Amino acid sequence: xxxxxxxxxRVAKLARIAVNDEDVTAMEAELNVILGFVEQLSExxxxxxxxxxxxxxxxxxxxxxxxxxxxxxxxxVANAPASEDHFFMVPKVVE
Amino acid sequence: MSDLTALTIAEARDKLSKKETSATELTNAxxxxxxxxxxxxxxxxxxxxDKARSMAKLxxxxxxxxxxxxxEGIPLGIKDLFATEGVHxxxxxxxxxxxxxxxxxxVTANLFADGAVMLGKLNMDEFAMGSSNxxxxxxxxxxxxxxxxxxxxxxxxxxxxxxAASVAAQLCAGATATDTGGSIRQPAAxxxxxxxxxxxxRCSRWGIVAFASSLDxxxxxARDVRDAAILLKSMASVDPKDTTSVDREVPDYEAxxxxxVKGLKIGIxxxxxMDGMPAxxxxxxxxxxxxxxxxGAEIVDVSLPHTKYALPAYYIVAPAEASSNLARYDGVRxxxxxxxKDIAEMYEKTRAEGFGREVKxxxxxxxxxxxxxxxxxxYLQAQKVRTLIKRDFETVYADGIDALLTPATPxxxxxxxxxxxxxxxxxxxxxxxxxxxxxxxxxxxxxxxAGLDDxxxxxxxxxIGRPFDEETLFSLGSVIxxxxxxFTPAKWW
Numbered sequence: 001x002x003x004x005x006x007x008x009x010r011v012a013k014l015a016r017i018a019v020n021d022e023d024v025t026a027m028e029a030e031l032n033v034i035l036g037f038v039e040q041l042s043e044x045x046x047x048x049x050x051x052x053x054x055x056x057x058x059x060x061x062x063x064x065x066x067x068x069x070x071x072x073x074x075x076x077v078a079n080a081p082a083s084e085d086h087f088f089m090v091p092k093v094v095e
Numbered sequence: 096m097s098d099l100t101a102l103t104i105a106e107a108r109d110k111l112s113k114k115e116t117s118a119t120e121l122t123n124a125x126x127x128x129x130x131x132x133x134x135x136x137x138x139x140x141x142x143x144x145d146k147a148r149s150m151a152k153l154x155x156x157x158x159x160x161x162x163x164x165x166x167e168g169i170p171l172g173i174k175d176l177f178a179t180e181g182v183h184x185x186x187x188x189x190x191x192x193x194x195x196x197x198x199x200x201x202v203t204a205n206l207f208a209d210g211a212v213m214l215g216k217l218n219m220d221e222f223a224m225g226s227s228n229x230x231x232x233x234x235x236x237x238x239x240x241x242x243x244x245x246x247x248x249x250x251x252x253x254x255x256x257x258x259a260a261s262v263a264a265q266l267c268a269g270a271t272a273t274d275t276g277g278s279i280r281q282p283a284a285x286x287x288x289x290x291x292x293x294x295x296x297r298c299s300r301w302g303i304v305a306f307a308s309s310l311d312x313x314x315x316x317a318r319d320v321r322d323a324a325i326l327l328k329s330m331a332s333v334d335p336k337d338t339t340s341v342d343r344e345v346p347d348y349e350a351x352x353x354x355x356v357k358g359l360k361i362g363i364x365x366x367x368x369m370d371g372m373p374a375x376x377x378x379x380x381x382x383x384x385x386x387x388x389x390x391g392a393e394i395v396d397v398s399l400p401h402t403k404y405a406l407p408a409y410y411i412v413a414p415a416e417a418s419s420n421l422a423r424y425d426g427v428r429x430x431x432x433x434x435x436k437d438i439a440e441m442y443e444k445t446r447a448e449g450f451g452r453e454v455k456x457x458x459x460x461x462x463x464x465x466x467x468x469x470x471x472x473x474y475l476q477a478q479k480v481r482t483l484i485k486r487d488f489e490t491v492y493a494d495g496i497d498a499l500l501t502p503a504t505p506x507x508x509x510x511x512x513x514x515x516x517x518x519x520x521x522x523x524x525x526x527x528x529x530x531x532x533x534x535x536x537x538x539x540x541x542x543x544x545a546g547l548d549d550x551x552x553x554x555x556x557x558x559i560g561r562p563f564d565e566e567t568l569f570s571l572g573s574v575i576x577x578x579x580x581x582f583t584p585a586k587w588w
Contacts, residue, residue, distance in 0.1 A: 003463065015418065015462040016425070016439070017455055018447035030456055030520055031463070037521045038407040038473070044480050051478035054339075055309065055485065055537025056296045056562060061338045075197035081432035088427050091438045 002032045099124035100265040104169050104322040107268060111158060111168050118154035118168025121268075122147050122212050125170045129214065129266050135588040138261040140175055140233045141183040142215040150212040157210065166329055167210030172267035174258050175216045176223055177203050177313075178302035182213075186304040187231040188221045190424045190449025192431040200302025201334045202271060202313050209329040214267050218257030221451045222421065223278055223306045226526035228256025229511065230453040238286060238508050239264040239584040243551040246587075249508040252282030252526070258316045259286040263584055269317040269326050273303060275310045276409055277530025280542035283316050284503035284555025287544040287582035289323045289572065290316040292530075294563045295537035296341035298327075299334035307416035308339075310409075310534045319581060320543065320572040324348035327565065343563060351566035352573045357391030359567065362496040366402035367529060369505065375548045376502045383500055383545055383556045386578040387571065397496060399487040404480050405532040410524060411464050411477035412535075417454075418461025424449060456520065485536040492561050498571055501529050503542040503555035533559055541568040545579045553582050 003011070008028050012019040019027065073086040082089035099121050102110065110116045126144050133139050147170065154168035178184050178196040185191035199207070207213070220230040227250035228236040236256040238249040240263065251260040255272035259282035262270050272279045274292035283290025291314045298313040305311065315326035328348045334340040363384060368377070388394055426432035426445035433448050435441035450458065464473035491499070505528055509516065516523045533540040539562070542555040556575060560568045 007463075008459070011459050011463045011466065014466060015458050016422075016442040016446055017450070017458065018440075018443035027456070027459060031459060033519060033521055034410060034456075034460055037524075038410050038477075041404060041407050041411070041476050041480055042472075044401070044404055044476075044483065046476065046479035046483070049479040049482050051475055052309075052481040052485065053478075055535075056294070056339075056341060058296070058339075058341060061335070061342075063335060072197075078197055079194050079429035081426060081430070090427055091435070091441055093438050 002035060003028060100128050102268070103318050104268050104325050107169060112163065118151040118158065118212060119148065121168060122151035122170050122214070125214055125267060132264055132266055132588050135237065136239060136260055136264055136266070137234055137236050138218055138257040138264065138266055139172065139215045140185070140187060140218045140257070143182055143213055146182070147212050147214050150207070154210055154212060164208065164210030165325070166206060168212060169210065169268050170212045170214050171206060172214050172217045172258060172261045172270040173203055174255055174271050174273060175219055176273050176304045177271055178304070179203055179213065179216065183216050184304070186222045187219045187233055188449065188451070188454070189232045190431050190446070191429065192449070194429050198302060201299035201332065201336060202303065202330045205332050206271070206329050211329070217261055217270060220254035220256065221454050222304065222417070223254040223273055223275055224417070224453050224457055225253040226277070226281055226523055227516070228253040230451050232451060235511050236260045237511070239588070240286060240508060240552055241587060248511045249552070250285070250511050252285035252508065254278040255282045255316060259283055259288055259290070262286070262288045262316050262318060264588070269315055269322050271313060271330065272316045273311060273313050274534065275306050275413060276534050277527035279314045279316060280530045280540055280555070280557060281504050281526055283542040284544070285508040285553065287553030287584070288316050288318065289320050289541065289543055290314065291323050291327060291541040291565065291568065292533065292539060293327060293331060293565050294539045296339050297331045297563065297565070299332060299337040299340045301334055301336040305420040307413040308420060309416060310413060320569055320576050321349060321352045323541070324352050324569045341563070346566055348565060348569055351569040354570040355391065356387065356570050356574055359392045359497040359571070360395055360495055361387050361392045361571070362395050362397035362491050362499040364397050364399045364402065364499055364501060366399050367501040369528070372505060376505065376554065379546050379554050379556065380500070380502050383575055386575055387500065390574045392571070395496060397491045397499070399491065399532070401480065401483045401487050402532055405484050405535050406524060406528055408477040408480045408484065409531045409535060410460070411473050412481065414457040414461035415465050415474050416461070418458045418465065421454070421458055481535050484532060488536045488538060497561070498567050499559040501557045501559065503529060503557040505529065507548045507550065507552035507554055529557060538562060539565045539568055541572050543572045543575045544582050545575055547582065
């Protein structure tokens with residue numbers, strides 16, 4: 001399988017990365033090299049093989065249903081590019 | 096001064112306990128070495144001199160009171176991927192511009208609780224994506240090693256290139272690193288240092304910037320096998336904050352160093368003998384086999400039939416997980432923000448400017464293989480192949496093999512700005528061909544320097560162990576180290 005420039009633009013949109021024409025041309029070529037490389041996986045017979053979900057067999061860890069953390073609004077927004085009253089500030093999303 | 100930076104952790108520990116030196120003297124010696132070398136080597140992206148001195152002062156007080164921890168006063172470098180409270184943590188990316196977390200990663204917290212001193216944050220490939228440390232926003236790291244008679248700058252490997260270079264150039268006593276496809280073992284091999292990626296789940300991933308969560312593991316890069324064992328003992332823990340942290344006591348790894356390997360069965364996987372592999376790598380491998388045999392180990396030829404599929408499967412699984420993990424960098428909660436006319440444009444511009452080329456490439460691949468209609472063909476297929484790769488290892492271990500011996504990398508260090516690698520991303524990816532299988536199966540692997548090539552550059556061998564049997568790797572690694580000797584670059588910086 002290979003990608004064309006329209007697919008590259010669609011994927012960039014999904015990934016929320018702005019691309020210009022030059023980026024698209026470069027990415028199309030690079031992605032096709034990588035997709036060409038991974039293509040060989042299709043020759044492996046995986047009939048009856050379960051997909052890997054965990055490399056180390058272990059039971060899901062659970063903890064007591066208790067409040068153990070919180071009251072850290074100041075810490076949470078400390079690194080925000082824009083914040084006010086412990087809220088993250090973003091451009092208007094609703095007209 | 097320089098004598099102090101030449102000490103291994105074990106030697107420094109000994110001198111500190113005998114009061115022949117102090118944590119402050121040791122720390123100042125390293126800070127002086129960094130000041131001279133870092134403008135050239137570029138191993139540190141942030142030197143925390145004041146913090147280091149105050150930590151060292153505290154260590155000296157503890158030593159005086161007889162309350163020294165196992166790493167008391169030992170100056171370490173910390174890969175920029177580890178969250179360090181109030182200190183530069185950017186995964187060497189522009190998108191985390193100015194990020195100083197309000198919390199400490201579990202691994203660094205463990206090290207500091209044991210008395211270690213932080214010298215600063217180490218350069219790396221952006222988000223740990225790379226094998227040459229050239230994708231860093233802070234520019235490439237130079238390998239302290241050069242070819243005989245050449246002044247060409249070489250890469251230290253990656254992604255933990257800063258960790259490996261700083262250990263090799265004696266700019267820290269040891270360093271933290273992480274390994275998703277070979278990022279500890281490959282740079283260790285290229286710089287003549289020792290690097291171990293422990294079993295998945297051995298070190299907590301809490302507070303480590305996530306790349307590919309099912310593959311990421313922290314581990315140390317150190318001057319020798321004993322130092323690696325000392326560091327891993329402190330880094331590893333059982334952590335309720337990481338659900339994949341395994342409930343298993345951390346053994347005394349140092350006790351395994353120098354332990355007899357008599358009677359151990361060492362598998363030599365035939366699939367690691369690759370077409371076009373330099374003769375020097377094959378020779379090195381044969382030497383390693385001979386050394387282990389001399390030490391009483393039994394050598395057995397084995398087969399891991401799905402080896403060649405590990406790298407292509409990795410380049411589906413790792414980008415898929417990365418595309419999901421890196422979705423959080425959106426210009427809202429931390430780091431860089433580039434304004435746009437609306438929120439969607441802000442996201443897109445922030446990510447376009449904040450991520451480097453290799454990171455974007457992997458996010459794109461990951462987004463594509465997870466997108467509607469392609470998931471089964473790519474991601475599901477890759478995860479099934481991963482099961483087969485793991486089964487290969489399980490089969491040989493069930494047959495009584497204790498560990499496997501392979502080359503660590505397909506070549507010695509290459510030049511910064513290598514044209515072949517720059518032109519073809521897959522060529523760069525092939526650096527990890529011997530290491531990536533270990534991540535795919537969640538196993539422990541150690542890279543130990545085993546010799547120099549014709550040009551005088553270090554080459555490493557890799558030992559792969561059973562799950563949670565890092566001890567056997569330290570025992571076997573020390574046999575190779577004893578036979579091969581240690582390798583230190585001649586100072587040119």
